[in-house]
Amino acid sequence: MKAILLIAKRDLSEYFGSLLGYAIIAVLLVATGMLFQYAAMGDRALKSSQALSYFFYFGFGFTCFAGILxxxxxxxxxxxxxxxxTLYTAPISEWQMVLGKWLGAYGFVLVFIGLTAYMPLMIAVNGQVHGGHVLSGYLGLLMTGALCTAVGTFSSSLTHHQLVGGIVGGVLIGLLVVSWWVAGRTEPPLSDIFTYLSLYQTHVEDMGKGTLHTRDFVYFGSLTFLALLGARVVLGARRWR
Amino acid sequence: MIEVNALTKYYGMTRAIYDLSFTIEKGRIAGFLGLNGAGKSTALKILAGYLLPTSGSVRVAGTDLVAQPDAMRSRIGYLPEKPPLYDEMTVDGYLKYLGKLRGMDAATLARRVPEVIEQTALQGKGRQRIGTLSLGFRKRVGIAQAIVHDPDLLILDEPISGLDPVQIVEMRNLVRSLGGKHTILISSHILTEVEETCDQLLVLDDGELKAQGTEAELLARFSHSLNFDLTVQGDPEAAAEVIAATPLVTEVRTGRFTDGYATFGLSLSKDEPAELVAALVAAGVGVHRLEPARGALENAFLSMTGRGGAA
Known part of the structure; x- marks a missing residue:
């Protein structure tokens, strides 16, 4: 555990010390804020719960970007x-490397998610917000962030070029998002599988509206684990090359 | 201390090293000698615990690489040809980070980091960002990270590559100062460097160990050269007369005179220089030094690797 935290802490301080990390967060926050302003805080009348659902809808998309980037x-x-x-020759396991790296990046994703909190606060000031709705939506963002960061960690382990890692990670998350579309064009049992895999429609959408299901925790937990396991396997295989 | 037995590594279908076996005693400085692509870096990466071998075994102080990888890695310090440095970190921060990663506690590190900084002549650089250091200092930081956890075995891959002549001398002195306490394995394709620094040589070619031993042993086995450099003290003309009168000497190639010493490059008809020394001493000429001519190791290397004949 000490080695995991050590690696995470080093990476996190690298993000805090680099302009790129702040730039990514700033751009994503501005984009989220603008879309939120346009959809939820405009002139048209909206219930607070609807405005909050809009926030989580946009928040989901930008959390995916933050996780991958x-x-x-x-x-x-x-x-x-x-x-x-330095990692390969240290007395640590590949799991410790992967978890340390993932945790470092996820820590910075949490900073992004934390900084979005002013938007639900604005809704609360101007209307009525149910605590359970906020909690459920933020759990969705946290789990989405964990999954996307894990997928980005996996795709990063495949290549020397971070842009390629970003593209591969983005495509993988994109496939999960559009699998509802594939589900509508296939027959059972394939359609059932694609429906279950659908990241937004099956899992995040309900959480953004304040509903939690056990299957969502299983879904995010298992896919995050699988992505991290993939990174661990790739790193292990590099020793054998 | 280090026991390597039948070590083999394939990258896919390509053979990188094959059936390497050797032993290095504790505290000695051994040099891996070989041309580019001979398999030196691959062998060192395996010994450092970075890569796993296709077959064979490596034991450091009785600890097996494959059976106890973590225990072995904590006994090894490794400096690759390109030092693995995080440019945004300070020297102190970097050494502390790697020390902790290798299991050292904060109290030990607080004592050890200043020691290592002094040992590698990095005083005054502790708070400097690594990205702002020159190549010579970056190499020093690379060595500092390799020894911060006080390893039994120190592995240095081409430690002088890219350094200027002054930095090369400094690096050589630094490596020598680390010998004795640490067992050191250095790789280089520069023969004079290995010749200057190492107690034991391992000659690698096309992934196979062609020869091993001390420089003198390898020269005795593989150098068929009968060229010698003779340095005498006193009257150079008297020395020249004796040399000219000795039938053993077939050619006098050069003559240099500095500070009361005269140096002659000689070719002998047979490998019995004692006969010449006896003649010089009998004539009252002080023999300061008689040694195989420079380039003897190069000739021996070519002979070992089957790439050329004797000079």
Missing amino acids: LSMGVFARELREDTIV
């Missing part, structure tokens, strides 16, 4: 600069 370089940069040697 902030994790796409975690291994790719180390592979390109050859600093990965």
